[in-house]
Structure formats: C-alpha cells, structure tokens
Amino acid sequence: MPSPESSASLMSGVSELLILKLLATREMYGYELARTIRLLTSDGIVVGESVLYPTLHLLEKRGLIRSRKKAVEGRTRVYYVATAKGKRRLEGLTDQWQRIFKGVESILAGPQGA
Amino acid sequence: MPSPESSASLMSGVSELLILKLLATREMYGYELARTIRLLTSDGIVVGESVLYPTLHLLEKRGLIRSRKKAVEGRTRVYYVATAKGKRRLEGLTDQWQRIFKGVESILAGPQGA
DNA sequence: CTGGCATACCTCGCAGCGCGAGGTATAATG
DNA sequence: CATTATACCTCGCGCTGCGAGGTATGCCAG
Numbered sequence: 001m002p003s004p005e006s007s008a009s010l011m012s013g014v015s016e017l018l019i020l021k022l023l024a025t026r027e028m029y030g031y032e033l034a035r036t037i038r039l040l041t042s043d044g045i046v047v048g049e050s051v052l053y054p055t056l057h058l059l060e061k062r063g064l065i066r067s068r069k070k071a072v073e074g075r076t077r078v079y080y081v082a083t084a085k086g087k088r089r090l091e092g093l094t095d096q097w098q099r100i101f102k103g104v105e106s107i108l109a110g111p112q113g114a
Numbered sequence: 115m116p117s118p119e120s121s122a123s124l125m126s127g128v129s130e131l132l133i134l135k136l137l138a139t140r141e142m143y144g145y146e147l148a149r150t151i152r153l154l155t156s157d158g159i160v161v162g163e164s165v166l167y168p169t170l171h172l173l174e175k176r177g178l179i180r181s182r183k184k185a186v187e188g189r190t191r192v193y194y195v196a197t198a199k200g201k202r203r204l205e206g207l208t209d210q211w212q213r214i215f216k217g218v219e220s221i222l223a224g225p226q227g228a
Numbered sequence: 229c230t231g232g233c234a235t236a237c238c239t240c241g242c243a244g245c246g247c248g249a250g251g252t253a254t255a256a257t258g
Numbered sequence: 259c260a261t262t263a264t265a266c267c268t269c270g271c272g273c274t275g276c277g278a279g280g281t282a283t284g285c286c287a288g
Contacts, residue, residue, distance in 0.1 A: 013274080014214060014218060015274090015275085016274095017218065017222075018218065018221050021221055021222055022221065029236080029237095030236070030237070030238095031235065031236050031237080037217075037221065040217075040220055040221050040224060041216070041217030041220060041221065042217075044213045044214065044216060044217035045213075045214060045217040045218070048275080048276060048277085049236090049237080049238080049276095050238090050239085050240095050275075050276050050277070050278085051274080051275055051276065053237070053238060053239085054238090054239085054274085054275095055274090057238095073284080074283065074284070075235075075236065075237095075282095075283065075284075076236080076237085076282095076283095077235095077236070077237090078236090078237075094222065097218065097222075099158045099159075100128060100158065100159060101215060102155070102158060103151075103154075103155030103156075103158035103159035104128060104131065104132065104159070104211065106154055106155060107132050107135055107136070107151065107154050107155065108131075108135055108208065108211075110154060127244095127245080129245085129246085130245095143265080143266095144265070144266070144267095145264065145265050145266080162246080162247060162248085163247095163265090163266080163267080164246075164247050164248070164249085164267090164268085164269095165245080165246055165247065167266070167267060167268085168245090168246095168267090168268085169245090171267090187255080188254065188255070189253095189254065189255075189264070189265065189266095190253095190254095190265080190266085191264095191265070191266090192265085192266075229288100230287100230288090231286105231287090231288090232285100232286090232287085232288105233284105233285085233286085233287105234283100234284085234285085234286105235282100235283080235284080235285100236281100236282085236283080236284105237280100237281080237282080237283105238279105238280075238281075238282105239278105239279085239280080239281105240277105240278085240279080240280100241276105241277100241278095242275105242276095242277095243274100243275090243276095244273105244274085244275080244276105245272105245273090245274085245275100246271105246272090246273085246274105247270105247271095247272100248269105248270100248271090249268105249269085249270095250267105250268085250269080251266100251267075251268080251269100252265100252266080252267075252268105253264100253265085253266080253267105254263100254264080254265085254266105255262100255263085255264080255265105256261100256262085256263080256264095257260100257261080257262075257263095258259100258260085258261080258262100
C-alpha cells in the first residue's frame with residue numbers, strides 16, 4: 001500500500017468534470033485552472049499538474065476543448081475553452097455525477113433508518 | 115476509446131465506500147451486497163461481480179472486513195462484516211467523500227452566479 | 229549577476245481500479 | 259436433460275491518478 005489514506009480513488013473522473021465545467025464558462029490556461037479549482041473548493045480538491053496537463057491534452061485530442069497560444073508579457077500561455085461537443089459531454093458527465101451522488105447519499109444516509 | 119460514455123471513471127472508490135458502509139451495518143454475502151446496492155440506488159449504481167469480489171478479497175486482506183462461511187440449503191455463502199478497523203476506514207472515506215462532493219457541487223453550481 | 233522563487237508548461241512510469249469476458253458449482257424449474 | 263437463478267471466482271486490458279523529474283521565463287533580493 002503506497003498511501004491508502006489519500007483521496008486518490010474517489011477523485012477519479014472528477015478532474016475531467018471540473019475542468020470541462022470551468023472551460024464551458026470561460027477561457028482559461030492550465031495553471032489558472034489548477035489555482036481556480038483549489039480556490040473554489042477551499043483546498044478541498046487539488047488537481048496536480050501531472051493530472052491537469054495530460055487531461056487537457058486528452059480532452060483536446062477528443063475534441064472536447066480547443067486551445068490557442070497567447071503571449072502574455074513574454075510568457076506563452078496555452079488557453080483552453082470548451083467546444084460544443086465538450087459542453088454536450090459536460091451535460092452527460094453532470095448527469096452521471098448526479099446519479100452517483102444521489103446513490104451514494106441514499107446508502108450513506110439510509111441503512112440505519114430503513 | 116473503449117466506452118467514454120460509461121460512468122466508469124466517476125465510480126472509482128465508490129464501491130469500497132458503499133460496501134464498507136453496508137457491512138458496517140449488517141452482515142451480508144457478496145451476491146446480496148450487489149443486489150442491495152442496485153436496489154437502494156434504484157439501479158443508479160451497479161457494482162458488477164468483477165468489481166465486487168476482488169474488492170471484498172482486498173478489503174479482507176487489509177483487515178477492514180472479516181468473513182465466515184455459512185451453509186444455507188446446500189449452498190455455501192461467504193458472509194462479510196466490517197471490523198473496527200473497517201469502521202474507522204469508513205469514517206475517513208466518508209469525510210473524503212463529503213469534501214469532494216462539496217467541492218464538486220460548489221464548482222458545478224458556482225461559476226455562473228459568481 | 230547570481231541564486232532562489234513563482235509562473236508555466238511538460239513527460240515518464242508505477243500502481244490502483246473498473247469491468248467485460250469467461251469459468252465453476254449447485255438448486256430449482258420446465 | 260436443458261435452462262435459469264444463485265453464488266462464487268479469475269484473467270487481462272485499459273484508463274486514471276500522481277509522485278518525481280525536467281525545461282524555460284520573469285522577478286526580486288543580496
């Protein structure tokens with residue numbers, strides 16, 4: 001066991017959902033995404049860079065997000081934004097999330113009452 | 115892409131959480147666990163047998179659940195129940211679930227309002 | 229100007245987990 | 259006797275997380 005106390009397993013797929021959601025709202029670059037997720041969740045969810053960048057590349061390869069390079073003060077930032085296909089995928093993922101979330105809650109809350 | 119439309123990735127770790135929760139409440143056998151989870155979540159969450167049994171073996175190996183064989187009408191059922199260690203683990207997993215759940219909800223609900 | 233830090237991007241490789249496919253055995257039903 | 263439901267199990271692929279490591283730039287302190 002490397003670190004069974006980490007929240008690793010429960011995080012799966014969540015990164016894709018959150019990234020798609022944010023990129024469906026506004027154009028952002030990688031580093032900004034990581035910071036924003038940490039901020040909005042009060043450090044509850046931290047998407048590391050070794051999760052972030054491979055995910056972004058995969059999403060782009062699948063046509064769910066689009067990128068463009070933008071030079072800001074000498075630095076080259078890669079900005080991403082969700083495509084129409086990405087927004088459709090987001091809806092699907094959100095539905096799945098709601099279904100799983102409701103299922104988990106009903107079991108976590110239920111058995112002692114029923 | 116094998117099946118990007120499946121809820122596979124979002125399910126990660128959830129099986130362990132639900133199984134531990136149920137076995138912390140009452141003693142159950144494998145097949146019963148699968149049926150119960152399907153029932154309580156109205157088919158929202160389906161834990162297949164190829165997920166269920168390896169998970170049960172792993173949990174037992176880690177000392178989080180305990181098993182005993184019981185013969186019921188010629189059939190041999192393997193009943194499981196959560197150990198004290200398993201219940202502690204359940205608390206930790208539940209906390210992590212709450213943290214992730216709150217984080218996801220705040221991003222899914224937030225950005226358009228803020 | 230040099231060292232350190234924050235920003236900003238990226239990859240490699242291991243390990244964990246889901247899950248389709250397949251396998252075994254028993255009891256009941258047609 | 260064949261099929262279905264119960265009940266248990268494994269193999270192997272493939273996706274994903276993530277720690278560790280790498281590159282390059284701008285900025286500030288010493």
